[in-house]
Each structure stands twice: as structure tokens, then as C-alpha cells.
Amino acid sequence: MHHAGFTHGDLRTSNVLAHREGNAFHFSLIDNERNRQRQPPAGRDILRNLMQLNMLTPADISNTDRMRFFSHWRREMHNLADPEAHLVATEAYHWAMRRLRAKGKLL
Template sequence: MAAQLADRQLPDGWELVNSSGFARVAHNAEQRLFYKEFLPRSPLESVKATLRGSRATRARIHNDELRLAGFKAPQNIAWGALGSGAEYLISTAVPGHGVDDWLRRQLPPGDPSLFKKRRQLLSDLGQAVGRLHHTGFVHGDMRTGNVLADYRGGRFHFAYIDNERNSRHKVAPGKFVARNLMQLNMHTPQELSRSERWVFFQAWRRQMRELSETEANVLARESFAWAMRRLAAKGKLVTSQ
């Protein structure tokens, strides 16, 4: 099956899904599996792999680390090298939809009937990400599309995907935490209001007891400003902040 997928053939039940230019991803909904082929980012990638492990190896290790620590992440099923030199990883699908999908489509802003559930999503997300950071984990690309939310039992449960660039530390470095918070803030003011961001941050802050009030507030302000600068550079801000 991996050979077929690598040869650009799709076995029955498999379909390609959108991905970056450095990966090829297919999904089998019935079997609840994902196939990810890691395409070289640069000619130096093989050299880097000898020093810190290939991207596929790191993804597999970081999935396992998260799961062993009690966080939800894909379960590794099969992995290996292809004749082209690329590597692949087959893993289970985790339940839920990206937080970005919840914020934009399932719980769109401006609907009074969804106000309470939107706030719960952001509070539960803040608690989950705060616990992740408090445990020393930093996600390598914490866009809201890489955090899946599943609503059951009256609350949201979260899983982390695209974990190849994750890292774990005794204490999560502030600059890495700030980057994660910036990535989660990459929504326009029309999509996510300041008060909603504050709901997330307050829940996150309660998990990060090692930070002083001043340190936490600086992280909140700087990560928000950083995200707004990046959105402005991309031409996505329609009003100044």
C-alpha cells in the first residue's frame, strides 16, 4: 500500500488531502488512517537527518512522547523508507476538527446562540495548551488547524497533529511558548475578538503557575502583537489594531 501511494496511485478507499509542498498526505476514512510522505525540503535534509533524525522519525517519536505523557496524538501504525529516498508514516486519525474550523464554520462569530459554546471552546483550549506547556512540551507548528477539537461529554477534548518539529524541555523556553501563542493568535479580529483571546489566555495562565503575573501579561501582549504584524504583512488585516 505504501508503495502504491508513493507511486502516486490511490488504493481503494484512499484520497489525497491538502498539505504543504514538503509532504504528500492521503486519508482512508473507513480505516481511519493517514499516510504522510515526507518530501525533502532541501538538499541538506539528509545531512540534518543524520544529526537529529529524519522528519518521519521525529514525527513518530513525538507522537509517542505526547501519548505517553497523557496527551492525544496520532498512533503510529507503520513507517519506512521508499525507493525515492523519502520516508513515510502511517498513523491513526484522531477524532475532531481543527480549532480553526470550529472558530470559522462550526461556531462562527457573531451568532448569539453560539456565544457560550465558543467561549467554552477557547477556555478548554487554553487549559489544554497551558497543561502542554507546563509539562515542558512545545509544538513545532501550533496553528489552530494542527489542534483538533472533539466535543463530547459537555466539554472539548484536544489532539495535536503534525508533531515532527515538537520539542520537550524541563521548562518550556519562553521564546518557544511565545511562538506557540502567536501561532494560535493568527486569526483576524473579525474571526476572534480581544475578549475571546482573553478567555483563552486566562485559562492558559492558570496552568502556567511558574510564571509571574508580569511575565504572563508580557507573553500575552507580545504574542498578540506578533500575530497582528504577521497578518498585516500577509495583507489579511482590514482594520488597524
């Protein structure tokens, strides 16, 4: 999605629908009113999308699965240098954890 220049206006996990067909998963996004397409997509919008998807507590997602997500996202983002991708992913994670703490969902 980001590699194609799209950012979602509200990319929380409840706006991502998954359907399994055999061994393949198909994903659909809902609540698309504020989506944008721009080449390249704005870095702040990508950061916000990654933060929104990471608003899951450790009880909801393991660190291993979180790293799988970031690793897959990184493989799709060919236009980012490794240090830049690492910085964006790290900041998105820390931003999500700060928000979860502020909401009382993390100790």
C-alpha cells in the first residue's frame, strides 16, 4: 500500500478485514474516506499508519509477530534506505506504546 503511494486515513486494525482462502489471505480496507495517494507518500502519513497498526498490546500480538509485520513492510518499501526504514519503524512502535500507556492499556 505505502509502496504504491497510498496512505490510509484511519488504519486501525478494526479497519483491516482479512479473509482466508486455502493457504492465501486476502485483505480489504474499510473506512477509506480520508485515504490519499501521493508519490512518494508523505513520511508523516506512513509513520501514522504504522503507529495505528501497532496499537496492539503485547497480549494481542507477540513481539515476534510484530517484527514479522515490520520485516514484511520493509521488504515492500524499496525506496527507503535501511537506516530510514529502521527509524520509521522504531518511531512508529514507540509512538504506539506511548499512546497505549496514555490510554492505560500498558503499564
